[in-house]
Amino acid sequence: MSGFDNFQGSGNFDGSQNTQVVVVQEQQTVCHTEQIEIIQQKLVVLQEIAKRIITEQICEVETQTIVLEQFSSGLTVFQKDISRTTTKQVGYDKNVAGLISNLTNSDGSLSTSDLGFNGTSVGSSTVVPTGSNWNETQGPEAVQKALSAAQAAANATSAS
Incomplete structure (x- = not known):
């Protein structure tokens, strides 16, 4: 598992041990109901981008397997948050989520730039939408x- 330690490595593979710091925003984020099909479309786009990143930017199938499991287990931890079976609040890291436009270049190719954070910092700027x-x-x-x-x-x- 060498090389995975700076990004939720073997001792924190799924990110569940990350510290969560909830930020208070000037304007509170409130969840609102949207058509399920629209939500599904957006999540499938993220899923396909994840597949693209894994298949275009990792050539070793062993590493593809590990990275995919790490990604999947992070979502499993979020499912536990949603179920309120963890001590974490249900939210997302606004700084990390805000980097989505940096995943691709203007020509549509995948970016290879360092986004400037590591796995253990995820959760340090958590927004918890109200209204569930x-x-x-x-x-x-x-x-x-x-x-x-x-x-x-x-x-x-x-x-x-």
């Missing part, structure tokens, strides 16, 4: 039911 329907009484059971249904759908799809 979470409540301590029904939330845990509702989230578990939703997760189980989604996992069953994924398992049924991947089994065919």
Whole structure:
């Protein structure tokens, strides 16, 4: 696992040990409901960009495998945050998210520039949008039911 330590290495592979610092913004971020299809489109674009980065910028299949697992396990940690089974608040790092336009060059090719952060700094500028329907009484059971249904759908799809 040499070379992965500055980016959530073997002792913090999924980023779950990162310190979270919630920033208070002048204008509060509030979640709002959008059509699911629009959300799915945006997330699939991110998924395909991740595939592109992994296949175009990593030639060793072993490293591709490790990086993909690291990416996937980071999302699994976020799922645990959403389920409120961690001590972290549900949010995102505004500084890191703000770098999205730096992923590609003006000609559409993938950028090779250093974005200027490492894995352990992710979470140091966390924004927590308000307005979710979470409540301590029904939330845990509702989230578990939703997760189980989604996992069953994924398992049924991947089994065919």
